[in-house]
Amino acid sequence: MQRTLSDISYTTDEVTLAVIAKALGHPVRIKILRLLAGEACCFTGELTSLIPMAQSTISQHLKALLEAGLIQGEINPPKVKYCIHRENWAKAQALFGEFFACEKSGGCNC
Template sequence: MKRTAADISYTEDEQDLALFAKALSHPVRVQILKLLSNQPCCFTGELTSIIPMAQSTISQHLKALLEAGLIQGEINPPRVKYCLNPQNWQRAATLFEALFAHERDEDRCC
């Protein structure tokens, strides 16, 4: 009998890593994270002045990053303030580092 994804249990680390990877799966989201990581404090400007896209598109990308917990934000109309979520940012870095730290046997391949 073939196992389905529902039959497999995943560790919390595996689930979190997949969530972070999904959030990073679009270049605009990577660009937003780079921008926020270079800010000394939360970003309060219009991202559309930096990333030439419609505000609705930027908002969709911000929503994905918020849902993954990589960023946090405050909405105080008319301003919205975004910054990295330091705890989840560090967790993502740790999980990706652990994933890519595994040694590969260069001589062995499928």
């Protein structure tokens, strides 16, 4: 009998780690996170001056980061302010740390 992914149960941490990893799967998103991590907050208009891409493209990447919970936004028309979601950022660091520590310890207790 062949198994499918839907036959397997996953822990909350496994699902969370996969969502975050997917959001990190594009170099523009990594660049955005690095820029935001170095600042208290950032307006999207500033991002287009730092990343030479169309505003609509930057917005799509910001949406993916928002959906993964890595950033948060505040709408103050006509601009939207984005910054790192510090609590979720710390959770992501911890999850990746645990994930990569499994290899070093010779076994995974995750």
